[in-house]
Structures are given as C-alpha cells and as structure tokens.
Amino acid sequence: MCQINTDPVKIKQVVLYVQVPSKIIDHLSSDDMELREGDTVLLVCNVTGVPHPNVTWYRLSKKGKNGREKIGMSGEVLKIRNISRYCDDIYECVAFNGVPPTVSRQIKVSVQFPPEVRVRNKRMGQEIGKMTILECTVTASPLGATHWEKNSNRIENSWKYRAEAYNEDEHTITLSLRIRAVEISDFGEYTCVASNHLGSDQEKMILYEHNGNRIRPASKPDKQNGGNPPLLSHSNQTPPRNRVTTPMNEVWLPGGGQGQSESSAALGSGCKKPITDLLFSCFSLLLAISQVCCI
Numbered sequence: 001m002c003q004i005n006t007d008p009v010k011i012k013q014v015v016l017y018v019q020v021p022s023k024i025i026d027h028l029s030s031d032d033m034e035l036r037e038g039d040t041v042l043l044v045c046n047v048t049g050v051p052h053p054n055v056t057w058y059r060l061s062k063k064g065k066n067g068r069e070k071i072g073m074s075g076e077v078l079k080i081r082n083i084s085r086y087c088d089d090i091y092e093c094v095a096f097n098g099v100p101p102t103v104s105r106q107i108k109v110s111v112q113f114p115p116e117v118r119v120r121n122k123r124m125g126q127e128i129g130k131m132t133i134l135e136c137t138v139t140a141s142p143l144g145a146t147h148w149e150k151n152s153n154r155i156e157n158s159w160k161y162r163a164e165a166y167n168e169d170e171h172t173i174t175l176s177l178r179i180r181a182v183e184i185s186d187f188g189e190y191t192c193v194a195s196n197h198l199g200s201d202q203e204k205m206i207l208y209e210h211n212g213n214r215i216r217p218a219s220k221p222d223k224q225n226g227g228n229p230p231l232l233s234h235s236n237q238t239p240p241r242n243r244v245t246t247p248m249n250e251v252w253l254p255g256g257g258q259g260q261s262e263s264s265a266a267l268g269s270g271c272k273k274p275i276t277d278l279l280f281s282c283f284s285l286l287l288a289i290s291q292v293c294c295i
Contacts (some may be wrong), residue, residue, distance in 0.1 A: 022053035045093030053097040114199030115140035125210030136192035144196030
C-alpha cells in the first residue's frame, strides 16, 4: 500500500506477486531403480515453485521420435503397471511454470528377467577336417553366465574349442563356439546354456557329417528315352564347369575333380564318348579301308 499525505490523504493498494522458478526436490524424487518383470513402479518427480509447475514425462528411447517420446499424463507421479523388459529405459520428468529456467530429472529403470536362448540353426553339417562355428543368441538381464555343452559336459576353451561372446545390445549377446579340425567324435548334440539369479534356459542343436563329395543317386530309366535315365534340361544356360553329363547319368564334381558314373569315368573338363560310339567309328574306318583296297 502506498500513501500520499495530501488533504485529504490519498491511499493506493498494490498487489505484488512473487514468482519462483521450478525446482525439483531431489530427496523426495525417485532415483535409478531395478525391477523385475511384472512389478508395478511409481516414478516420482517432486517439484516446487510459484506458480506450481506443470510436470511432463518423457521416455528417452532410440525407438521414439528423435529419441524422446512423451508418455502418460501430466503430473508428479508416473505409474507403470506390470512392467516388462520392453519398458527398460531412461525416463525424464520436465517441470516448468512459465518462469525460466525449465528443470528436469532423469531416472533409469532397469528391468530384470530370466535368460532366453535362441538357436538360429537347429542342424548344421560340416565335413571332417574343416572348421565350423556354432552360434546361439542369449537375451537376459543381467546376462549372467553362458557356456556350451556336449553330452552334458561343459566345453572349456582349448586349441580345438573356442567360445566367444559378441554384444548385440544392452541385454543380448551372440555366443559362438569355434571347432577346429572337425573329427567324427565332434558330431552330435550341442547345448547352449545361459543362467542368472532369476532362472536359466538352454537350446540344443545338432552337428552332423556333411560329405561334400557325395554322388547323387542315379535316376530311374526313362522309357521315352530309350531306357536311359533322363537328363536335366538347361535351356539358354551354360552348363556349370563342374557338372559332367554322361550317357547313363549325371555326376556333380566338386572342385573339378573326377567322378565315377555307372557307365564310364567322367572328367571335370568334359565327357568321354561311350564305347558304342568308338566301336562304330572303328567299324566305319575299316569299311572305308576295305573299299579302297577293293578299288
């Protein structure tokens, strides 16, 4: 109130509003927390200011637009029911009451869950003497312990076996098992095992012998082809270098080596003439010679 000492005295009342910028009360607000799947979580952002600030919640996720996604309704408390692993992220509360500056607080929410093991290939073939790599994907929080087993025996790193883990993201790794110089004893069932304090999981896969030099079985005779097996047709295509065609059958030669069919040996560079064609050529040559001698 202000007063002017005149006759009469003049008095003027003035209302003064004092604005206070937003402030987050740290000891009354939520800190980083760890939860289990299925829990209900309350995130609290206790604020003060004049006028009372408005609190907006955001999720700082790579999946959100520009890495920031607005969630829930305005308020000092954010409630998440039945939380899952997909809620694992950083949450941010932003308080503003029209008086600069804007204040914010970030809360990291970590969701723990038991391991899940996935194997991309349930069966894998390899030749004896070569190297092979088995792989499985493990998702867990925390990641815990992982290893490979064969016949219920844990495989330790050695010259022959080498297990390595590669990070895919925060909660996922790829666990590989490198096997050098595969032997007959290496074929069989392998198990990828993962465990943490919440549980364990495992997946099995089979390593079997793959014979790369195996010859395809002969086709059944074709009555319309004079009793000979049918040949595959490759119209408008150049035959592969390692594919050899014989009058009786087809042989696929890996690496340009030699293959043996039922009728004759065929080399990777071409086909041998059947013996019937050779006999016919010799007979024609003898007939021509006899005709010249007669003349």
